[in-house]
Amino acid sequence: MMDVSDEDRKLVTLARGAMGRAGAAHGAAVRDLDGRTYAGAPVALRSLALTGLQVAVATALSSGAEGFEAAVLVGAQGPDDPGADALHEVSPAAPILLFDERGEARR
Structure with a gap:
């Protein structure tokens, strides 16, 4: 069982919330260097297709995350x-932690 910090558990909660609101198969969340958090769910349009992680990263960067x-x-x-x-x-060194739909660590 992987030891998950309280800050990472917060990201899991945010990602699960984004996934639930969108009715999606996955969700993602990121924490920037200032400790701010951003969540995302997939976008699937004919003109735009993004994963939840792409949405979260883009939202963070467009909000000024460095x-x-x-x-x-x-x-x-x-x-x-x-x-x-x-x-x-x-x-490059930022870890990506994987969890199932229930919020249980996959690794």
Whole structure:
């Protein structure tokens, strides 16, 4: 069982909330270098398709975040999420923690 910090558990709660509000199969949340948090759910339009992690990263960056401490993925999306490339372009060492739909650690 992975030890999850209180701050990371907050990201899980935010990601699960985004997933639930959107009725999506996955959600994501990130924490920036100032401790601010951002959540996202997937967007699936003909003209725009984003994963929850891409939404969370874009929201953080457009809000002025300069880097990331950590990210959480909840649900069906895995470590190959294209949002991981965006997160690691800005913060190469930021961990991405994986959780199932119930909020239980997958690793």
